[in-house]
Amino acid sequence: MTVLLSGIRPAAPLVFRAWNGVLADLWQAEIAPGGHGRYRSEAPRIVAVLGEPPSPMHLSWDGAEATEPVRVFYVPAxxxxxxxxxxxxxxxxxxxxxDPGALGARLAAAGxxxxxDRPVCLSDCPVALSIAELLADEIRNGTGxxxxxDSLAYALVGKVFGRAEPISLSARGGLPEWQLAALDRFLRSELHRRVAVAEMAAVVGLSESWFAHAYRQSRGETPHRALxxxxxxxxMTHLSRAEPTLAEVSTMVGFADQAHFTRAFRTITGRTPGAWRKSALQQDCAKADCFSQDIHG
Structure with a gap:
């Protein structure tokens, strides 16, 4: 998690607890006049401001600000x-x-x-706050x-998302850019092996069927085709050199065999891997000859 703070300092040691795909942090802080912070995390999270109202916290994201001070809010990964x-x-x-996959599965099961994929901000939420206080007590005392x-955490999830309207696929317009970027990073790091669509969906915390539809709406092709x-x-990066062999390249980028590699390569580029490599190496040689002539000419 990336955090930038100004005028905010801890007032007590952090208390935390981890279980079943959830990490809970219990913070106490002192806020100076004009205190503010910026936060970014690759994990979705819920934050509850504890204690008596009113809340001193104002929240903003993507240039928009909540109209009232918030007590409980959800932030997408x-x-x-x-x-x-x-x-x-x-x-x-x-x-x-x-954990995005665990939370996504729970939400999918609940419809x-x-x-x-979108923030939820609650300023009037006594039941959610009561659950958060109970959970905080269990964590503080180390008795839970x-x-x-888990029961208290997902009871809080239910109250938070129960106040949010379901997002239809047409309204969402596919996957947001941060989800697409996270997925691209994951896929590039896993090119050496088979990656199922279910794994891709888990990266962004969606069910497999929802993810497949949303991805196609965003990118105009199936996740399998994109992979x-x-x-x-x-x-192509490997083929631009004389080594390794075609069979080795096939294995390095995750194709089942060289025949599968050749079919996929020809479908996307219009040429076989061997023909593409020959052309690329000839172009490199031509560039080298031109460079040599420029030096000695």
């Missing part, structure tokens, strides 16, 4: 969020960081597919077993 505070104050808050902690294109692009 990869989203940039800023906070500012009214006056000097003390602050207690509970942060729950979720909330796609709900992970994983079943109790093949990445494999072929990676293969």
């Amino acid at each position: 990869g989203a940039d969020v800023s906070t500012r505070f009214t006056g000097p104050t003390a602050l207690r808050h509970l942060d729950l960081h979720f 909330r597919e796609g709900a992970m 077993d994983p079943l109790t902690l 093949q294109r990445m494999r072929v692009e990676a293969a």
Whole structure:
């Protein structure tokens, strides 16, 4: 998680607990006049401002600001969020960081597919705050077993997302850019092996069927086709050199065998890997000859 703070300092040691794809942080801080912060995490999270109202926290993201001070809010993975505070104050808050795949599966099972992709801000949420206080007590006292902690954490999830309207695919317009970027990074790091669509969906916390539709709406091709294109692009880098062999390149970029590699390469580029390599090496030789003539001419 990336955090930039100004006028905010810890007032007590951090208390944390991890279980079943959830990491809980319990913070106490002192806020100076004009205190503010910026935050970005690759894990989706819920933050609850504890204690008596009113909340001193104002929240903004992507250039938009919540109209009222927030008590409980959900932040999607990869989203940039800023906070500012009214006056000097003390602050207690509970942060729950979720494994994207686990949270996405729970929301999908509850008919909330796609709900992970947008922030939720609540200013009036007494039941959610009561659950957050109970969970904070269990974490602070170290008494909660994983079943109790999990039950309270997902009870809080239910109250937070219960206040958010489900997002239809047509309204969402596919996957947001941060999800596409996260997926691209994952796929490029895993080109050496087979990657199932279910794995891709888990990276962005969606069900397999929802992910496949949303991806196609965003990129105009299936996830499988996009992965093949990445494999072929990676293969081109290797083929631009005389070594390794075609069979070795096929294995390096994750194709089942050389025949599969050749079919996919020809489908995307219109040429076989061997023909593409020959052309690329000839062009390199021609460039080298031109360079030599320029030097000695």
